[in-house]
Amino acid sequence: MVVVAQIKLVPDREQFGLLMETLTAMNLACNQISAVAFDNQCFNRIRLHKLTYYAIREDFGLKSQMTIRAIGKVADAYKVKAKKATGPIDTQRTFRLKGAVAFDCRMISFDLSSDSLSILTLEGRQIMKFEVGDNARNLLAFQKGESDLFFRNGHFFLNVSCDIPEPELIDHENVIGVDLGINQLATLSTGESFDGQQTEKVHKKNQAKRAGLQKKKTRSAKRKLKKNSGKEKRFKRDENHKISKRIVDEAKRTGSAIALEDLTGIRRRQRVRKSQRSRFSGWAFHQLRQFIIYKAKLAGVPVFLVPPAYTSQRCHKCGHIEKANRKTQSEFVCCSCGHGDHADKNAALNIAELGCSQSAHGRVVGFIRQ
Ligand SMILES: [Zn+2]
Structure with a gap:
């Protein structure tokens, strides 16, 4: 069963700036990818990748995985509409500059022994501490797949997907x-x-x-x-x-x-x-x-x-x-x-x-x- 554990990042001042830059750049990239998708009426992830990948990397200074995640976010945003649509899609999706973006396991790794993680930014990997409650800490051992980075009330948070093995059902009387x-x-x-x-x-x-x-x-x-x-x-x-x-x-x-x-x-x-x-x-x-x-x-x-x-x-x-x-x-x-x-x-x-x-x-x- 997949559950989400929320952790709060504790970046230093410089890292804070880097996270903000990265989050903003990825969302700006999403807006540009969305414009291309809309203009070409192309919402398929693979075709969108062919249309935008190199330009986006260059324009926004994104790493390869970031670009792939940004394309994924745009494709997902159009998915429901594109599936149902009989004609062209008539509204272009836009993304908030501080909206959540996904980081996969190649962009982030956890060190649970020291409550720290390594996260990819525009300037390479950064190691920083995080804060987590006891419940969520237990879940983190089963971290798997994507984590969503988002900004709220002046702080960065990660929603980490954790795939928890389901125990055998207890015998009940x-x-x-x-x-x-x-x-x-x-x-x-x-x-x-x-x-x-x-x-x-x-x-x-x-x-x-x-x-x-x-x-x-x-x-x-x-x-x-x-x-x-x-x-x-x-x-x-x-x-x-x-x-x-x-x-x-x-x-x-x-x-x-x-x-x-x-x-x-x-x-x-x-x-x-x-x-x-x-x-x-x-x-x-x-x-x-x-x-x-x-x-x-x-x-x-x-x-x-x-x-x-x-x-x-x-x-x-x-x-x-x-x-x-x-x-x-x-x-x-x-x-x-x-x-x-x-x-x-x-x-x-x-x-x-x-x-x-x-x-x-x-x-x-x-x-x-x-
Ligand atoms: Zn009665």
Whole structure:
């Protein structure tokens, strides 16, 4: 499985300049290659190479591999359109001068023992330190293929592709159901839950800040707005990493598999109030789900995806399905047997039950209303 490890480069002053020059030159080259591609309506990588390689190397002082990567970036950018197009392509692609560019294994090599790397610049190879978190450091041992160099908030980063071998799946005796929601970001059938209060607080604070900035419409307000949204995104991502890690750790510790709702098409099921839908269909759901699934894979924890129908309306105790069972967003009281529970936990238990059936029968099982 390929995952991305992010590292922050620590160049000295001169190296910083060289990285900036290299990044800019490669993107300038991309713009020129794009112009040639557009003028000739030629979007095939090999033909584009023949048309541009020597001129680009000379004009921008690029090394051979850099030129090849730049041609690749342009070909990729036109790929989807070129495939679908029936006539000529009518818009020329342009590239931001600080946009990400790919470095392959001939342009970059890592020395994990000293947290340093050697990277190709316009002035040859440069050796520099990098900063990396513990999780990402473990991934780096499996570095394979391309890394993307990009510039953000005054620093250079690399997104390094790592091909992690998937471990054998653990033998599981239990299945932990996980209900993903709004008030509680995740609720487990074990009763443990992860609330979104902290996340919600940050979101509210940022929303207020954004509203103020949006009124201003100045350049600096716009810049702050952009920076602010990036910050919030990273905060949420961090939260999702922590929550998913705790869920997967818990499953591994107890020898359990994980069951999640199969949410293909969730946006059509309007279980969420309008005011909350944007957040719900946005980050909270998809990213957290993705993180749980990939971390489970890495840990050898089996994941069962179960049909979401009636998981929130069904009484886990007696099996009675009725919309009115769910009194409020958080309160579940069965109209038939009177059983009461937190609504999210009740749903998580239903999800776990479906996961168990799937595990036992080897096929997808869902709830049906009688
Ligand atoms: Zn009941």
